[in-house]
Amino acid sequence: MEGDDGKITVLHISWEFPPFKVGGLGTHVYQLTRAQARAGIKPVVLTCGFEGKYGKEEKDGVAVYRINADNIPAEDFFSWVLQMNMLLQIEAARIFRENRVNIIHAHDWLSTTTAVALKHIYRVPLIATIHALESGRYGGIRGDRQVLIHDLEGKLVFEAWRVICCSNFMKYSVVSTFATPEDKIDVVPNGVETAEFDSLEFDEQEFKNRFALPHEKIVLFVGRHVWEKGLDILMGAVPMILEKHPEAKFVVTGDGYHRQHCEWLAKQNAPEGKVLFTGYVDDDTLRKLMKIADVIVVPSRYEPFGIVALEAMAARTPVVVADTGGLSEIVEHEKTGIKVWVENSESLAWGVNYVLDEDHRKKVVEIVENAYSTVKERYSWDNAAKLTGKIYERVLKEYEKVTWKPRPEIFGRIDMPIAGIE
Amino acid sequence: MVDQLLSQKIAEKIIKRLGIDERDIEYSKKPKTVVLITPDFFPRMSNEVSYTTKEIAQHLATRGVNTHVVSYDPWKAGQVEDFGGFTVHYVTNPVRAYSPLTWTLTLSMEVSRVIADIFHEEGNIDLIHAHEWLSFPAGIHLQAALRKPLLVNYYSIEHMRTPGLCNGYTEAVKQIEWMASYESKRIFVNQDWLKNLLHIHYSTPPEKVNVLNPEDREFDKKIIRNYTWVVRQWREMMEK
Numbered sequence: 001m002e003g004d005d006g007k008i009t010v011l012h013i014s015w016e017f018p019p020f021k022v023g024g025l026g027t028h029v030y031q032l033t034r035a036q037a038r039a040g041i042k043p044v045v046l047t048c049g050f051e052g053k054y055g056k057e058e059k060d061g062v063a064v065y066r067i068n069a070d071n072i073p074a075e076d077f078f079s080w081v082l083q084m085n086m087l088l089q090i091e092a093a094r095i096f097r098e099n100r101v102n103i104i105h106a107h108d109w110l111s112t113t114t115a116v117a118l119k120h121i122y123r124v125p126l127i128a129t130i131h132a133l134e135s136g137r138y139g140g141i142r143g144d145r146q147v148l149i150h151d152l153e154g155k156l157v158f159e160a161w162r163v164i165c166c167s168n169f170m171k172y173s174v175v176s177t178f179a180t181p182e183d184k185i186d187v188v189p190n191g192v193e194t195a196e197f198d199s200l201e202f203d204e205q206e207f208k209n210r211f212a213l214p215h216e217k218i219v220l221f222v223g224r225h226v227w228e229k230g231l232d233i234l235m236g237a238v239p240m241i242l243e244k245h246p247e248a249k250f251v252v253t254g255d256g257y258h259r260q261h262c263e264w265l266a267k268q269n270a271p272e273g274k275v276l277f278t279g280y281v282d283d284d285t286l287r288k289l290m291k292i293a294d295v296i297v298v299p300s301r302y303e304p305f306g307i308v309a310l311e312a313m314a315a316r317t318p319v320v321v322a323d324t325g326g327l328s329e330i331v332e333h334e335k336t337g338i339k340v341w342v343e344n345s346e347s348l349a350w351g352v353n354y355v356l357d358e359d360h361r362k363k364v365v366e367i368v369e370n371a372y373s374t375v376k377e378r379y380s381w382d383n384a385a386k387l388t389g390k391i392y393e394r395v396l397k398e399y400e401k402v403t404w405k406p407r408p409e410i411f412g413r414i415d416m417p418i419a420g421i422e
Numbered sequence: 423m424v425d426q427l428l429s430q431k432i433a434e435k436i437i438k439r440l441g442i443d444e445r446d447i448e449y450s451k452k453p454k455t456v457v458l459i460t461p462d463f464f465p466r467m468s469n470e471v472s473y474t475t476k477e478i479a480q481h482l483a484t485r486g487v488n489t490h491v492v493s494y495d496p497w498k499a500g501q502v503e504d505f506g507g508f509t510v511h512y513v514t515n516p517v518r519a520y521s522p523l524t525w526t527l528t529l530s531m532e533v534s535r536v537i538a539d540i541f542h543e544e545g546n547i548d549l550i551h552a553h554e555w556l557s558f559p560a561g562i563h564l565q566a567a568l569r570k571p572l573l574v575n576y577y578s579i580e581h582m583r584t585p586g587l588c589n590g591y592t593e594a595v596k597q598i599e600w601m602a603s604y605e606s607k608r609i610f611v612n613q614d615w616l617k618n619l620l621h622i623h624y625s626t627p628p629e630k631v632n633v634l635n636p637e638d639r640e641f642d643k644k645i646i647r648n649y650t651w652v653v654r655q656w657r658e659m660m661e662k
Contacts, residue, residue, distance in 0.1 A: 073593030075523060082527035083594060086559050093566035113531045120535035121567045123542065144520035151517035152528070407542055410568065 007042040008392050011092070011101045011118075013111035015084065017047035017064065023224055024307045025107055025131055028190055035191070035385035037061030041392070044099055046088055046114075063099075067091045078145050085113040092118055100411055103127060103392050106160075109134070109152040116159045123406035125395050128160035129188075133173055136302045136325075137228050154178045161395050164388065166190050166305040167326035173304070186391050189330075190307050191381035194372070197287060197315040204292050211276060211289070216249035217356055220293035220317075222286065222308045223300075225256030230299035230322065232258065235265035235275075236345030237299075237352065242270060245356045250275040251293070253286060290315040295355040299340075299348050303327050309337065310379055313371035318364050320351035330379075334363070336371035452650045453548035455488040457537055459557035463493035463510060470577055470612070471554050474636050476505075478551070481642035483507025487649075488544070492536050494529060494556075511536045523594050526556045533560035534567075541568055548653050549573060555580070555595060558602035565605060571656040573648070574606040576616060581623050600624045607652045610634045 012033060016026030033043035037060055049055070049066030057064045067087045074080035092114060095101065104126045106115035119126040134149040135141050141150045157163055157178050163185045165171040171185045205214065212218050219241065223229040231252065241248050252262070252275065259277065266275035281289070290296060296312035298321040305326035312319040313336060321327040323339040331337035338354055341347035355364055458479060462472040475491060482489040489508035499514035513532045519525035537560070541547050547568060552561030553575040565572035580595040603609060603624045609631045611617050617633055620626040634644055 073590055073597055075521065075590035075594065079521065079523050079527070079590070079594060082524055083597070086527060086530070086563065086598075089563040090566045093563075093569075096567070113528060117531045117534040117538075117563060118567075121538040121541075121564070123538075144518075147518050148520060148524060148528075155516050155531075407545065410541075 007040060008102050008389075008396065009042040009044060009099050010036065010103045010105050010392065011095060011099075012043055012045045012105045012107065013047075013088065013092075013115050013118075014045065014107040015048050015081070015110045017045055017066075019053070020048060020050055024190075024305075027307070028129075028131065029107060031191060031193065031381040032384055032388065033062045034060050035381035036388065038382065039385045039389055041385070041389055042099075044095055044101070046092055046095060048084060048088075065091055065095055076145070078148060081110050082113060085111065088114040089117055096122055096411065102396060105129065106156060107131065109149050109156060112152040112156040116155060119159060122410060123404055125161040125399050126159055127162050127164060127391065127395060128156045129164040129166075130157065130170060130174055131166065132170075132302075132304045133177055135177055136173060136304070137226075139228075139302070160184075161398070162186060162391055164188050164391065167329050169325040169329065170304045186387070188384050188387045188391070189379055190305050190310065191379050191384045192307065192310045192314045192375055193381060194314045194376055197291060197311075200287060200291055202288055207288050208292050211251050211278070212249040215247055217245065217247050217294040218289075218292065219248050219250045219352055219356075220289060220296045221250070221252045221254075221299075222290070222296065222311075223254050223298070225252075225254055225258040225262055227258060228300060228302040229256075229258075230301045230343065231262045232265055233299040233301075233322075233343060233345050233348055234297055235262050235269055237349035238266065238269045238275065240346060240349035241352050241356075242274065244353045248274075248352075248356065251289065252277045253279070253281050253289065255279050287311075287315065290317055293317050295320060295352055297348065297352060298322065298327060300324060300327065301343055306330055310375060313337070313368075313375045316368050316372050318355045318368055319371070320348065320355060322348070331371075332374075334367065336367060336374050338367075452485070452646060453487055453653045455540075455544055455547050456482055456490070456549050456551065456649065457540060457547055458489065458491045458551045458553065459533055459537070459561055460491060460493050460553040461556040462554075463491060463495065466493075466495045466497070471575075474575065474577075474612070475553055477636040477641065478645055479505065479508040479510075481645060482649075485642070485646055487646075490537075490540050492533055511540070521591065522556070523591055526598075527559055529556075530560035530563065533557070534563060537564055538568075549649055549656075551575065551649075552602070552606075553577070555599050555602065558598050562601055562605050569660075571607040571652045572602075572605060573608045573610065573652060574602045575610045576603075576620065577612065579616070579619055579623060581619065596623075603630075606630075607656065608632065608648055610648075612636075 012029055014029040016022055018026055018030045036043045043062050045064045048069035054066045054068045069084055072080055072083050104118055104124050106128050108131050115126055134146055157180050165187055171187050174180050175182055225231050296317050296319045298309050300322050303325040309319050309321050309330050319337040321331050322342045324342045333339040338351040340351040458475050460475040464472050479489050479491050491510045495512040496514040498512035501512050503510045513536055515529045517528045519528050547570050549571050550561055550564055551573040552558050554577055561572045579599055580592055584592050603626045612635045614633055617631045621628055
């Protein structure tokens with residue numbers, strides 16, 4: 001069943017892939033594919049390229065094919081995504097000529113049309129990872145755009161041989177939203193590389209000076225500024241935290257449509273200079289920030305997994321999370337972090353104050369150490385790659401038994417010119 | 423020498439009397455299996471697109487070409503109908519789209535599925551003929567994936583449907599139309615002015631475009647001649 005070199009070749013379809021990142025999807029695919037390469041799987045990534053970075057690239061055992069996604073005319077983001085998929089489909093033809101793909105692994109609704117079409121054309125099993133659902137992101141399905149995304153998610157789940165979710169919360173969200181059989185879904189938690197934090201060597205005080213005064217304690221928010229991430233809930237908690245801990249300094253990284261509203265809230269609730277919006281920061285700066293922060297807050301309303309909490313635990317920084325979704329599964333209250341009520345600024349303020357209080361210092365150190373060892377044991381990308389590999393093997397075994405097979409000539413290696421592609 | 427000339431003249435006379443075009447004999451490698459993609463087909467829609475695709479399918483069927491038509495029809499989706507010599511596969515959009523552009527781009531995955539099934543069951547498809555821009559995304563993808571030549575039919579272009587309008591939607595449709603004109607191996611239009619418009623707006627080489635009208639007396643012959651030429655060129659290219 002495997003490719004020519006005896007390895008399982010997996011085509012990952014993801015619109016995000018570093019250096020282009022919007023949310024956690026790009027990081028997930030990047031880390032997973034690298035871990036898969038280490039585990040003896042041959043990952044191929046089909047993704048978007050921007051600002052002239054197109055074409056094929058091979059690094060750390062991962063082949064990446066980037067289409068030219070610059071200047072795609074579209075009426076809105078959703079039709080842009082679908083047109084981008086049209087270009088992905090053409091590039092996929094090249095990938096299938098150059099690789100004997102055994103499995104197609106699609107990530108989220110943004111790759112549905114490509115994944116479904118490729119599945120039927122090449123008759124290769126499709127596996128879908130559902131990272132989040134539209135109904136969860138916005139607390140329901142309302143406009144016609146949301147209906148389209150919801151339907152594309154449903155179509156992807158329906159067409160997939162098996163579905164992967166990063167948490168039990170997501171698994172049961174998919175079950176209840178699309179009436180998907182429970183036994184069709186596997187849970188593979190995301191991972192984090194503790195080494196990326198352990199290996200950081202820098203002058204912490206000098207670095208801190210870029211964001212806060214020496215005596216200030218950094219309360220860090222990492223994430224997109226969108227409704228479901230709950231940045232406004234943190235802004236609501238600011239006065240209650242400052243009342244008890246005037247030395248607190250709020251550093252907010254990321255960007256999004258909610259930013260303007262949250263900046264306005266910050267102006268209302270905090271004295272000048274107490275809340276710093278940095279915008280997007282590079283990975284290195286982000287890791288350093290996570291390392292020097294006194295507390296990291298994840299006040300999400302909806303969180304399928306919550307990789308930021310995991311990163312905080314890997315950085316040995318105390319984390320305060322809303323008790324929702326995947327966060328509930330990752331964090332154990334007062335053992336590996338602090339859980340607070342969802343959509344409740346007072347509760348969030350209590351959690352942050354608890355961590356910043358000198359009285360709880362010993363307890364917080366204990367929590368941080370527990371969290372770090374939990375991450376090391378359970379949440380590594382190598383573990384995620386191993387679990388995903390087992391799913392591939394299972395699917396390929398089942399696939400061997402079915403009559404649904406492609407005509408071999410479709411994988412022909414004739415290097416035939418196709419107008420406009422090469 | 424005289425005998426040779428005599429037999430050649432007799433052969434020419436027979437060919438003329440039987441109404442056989444010499445080029446038909448030359449192009450003996452006619453396609454065996456053809457797929458037509460259309461957004462409209464009888465009886466759901468009665469318009470130029472459905473009329474032309476039906477005419478082509480009928481002519482191909484009478485010439486013994488295994489012809490499949492893949493058409494949108496939400497009421498008959500999933501059905502396969504025998505139209506007396508050719509087969510019609512009906513598809514519908516699996517998702518609820520909110521604009522013609524998103525509708526087209528999502529319908530294409532269902533069209534691809536049906537045509538891929540035809541390919542895997544029949545063993546081969548010689549040629550794909552897509553009608554109107556609503557069918558082009560699927561056609562472009564299938565040409566690349568199945569490595570079979572694509573022919574396209576234009577009945578109008580976005581520049582004439584929305585003259586002077588320039589927004590995200592119109593530009594996206596124009597891009598799809600341009601891509602189809604670039605990727606396809608042959609283009610059919612029903613009027614000369616449309617051929618000129620393609621040249622003006624999409625820089626399509628005029629020699630790539632054929633003006634074919636179903637009312638034309640030699641419509642069927644011209645279709646089969648073009649198909650045969652494309653298939654022959656494609657095979658030669660593959661053999662190289």
